[in-house]
Amino acid sequence: MPIVSAFFGIIITMYWREHGRPHFHAKYGEHGATFDIETLDILTGNLPRRARLMVLEWAFEHREELMQNWRLCQEYSIPNPITPLE
Template identity: 60%
Template sequence: MPTISQFFGIVIQMFWREHAPPHFHALYGEHEAQIDIRTLEVIVGHLPKRAFNLTIEWAIEHRAELMEDWNLCQAKQQPKKIQPLE
């Protein structure tokens, strides 16, 4: 699973051949959540509050890039790296 960004101990990944809805995986320690790109709601899993808030802040800034990466993955192409939250 390609890692598309990393910041503050949070790893953002996206799978090839994933199911709808468009989403990304956020990992933080032993926690993992799948987050819908369109609504920014957690589909599956859980992150601690601080990690969740940082992830959502990042996703808001990069929503268009996330959708572009989702489309690349659906076409079985390598997603592009996305700038981390600073």
């Protein structure tokens, strides 16, 4: 599970050859959620409100990079790191 970014205790990962809609995973402590890259909707799981808002802000800024990484993961290539939220 390649980590593509980490900030404020939130870990963002993408997995190789996952199916379905383009998405990424966010983990914060014992909480985790899967986010649709195109709509930024939560597909599964949940995060505390503050962590969820930070993930959404970060993903909005980096949506194109997330899509590039999704394509890389579909080819079993290592995704590129993405600048964390500051």
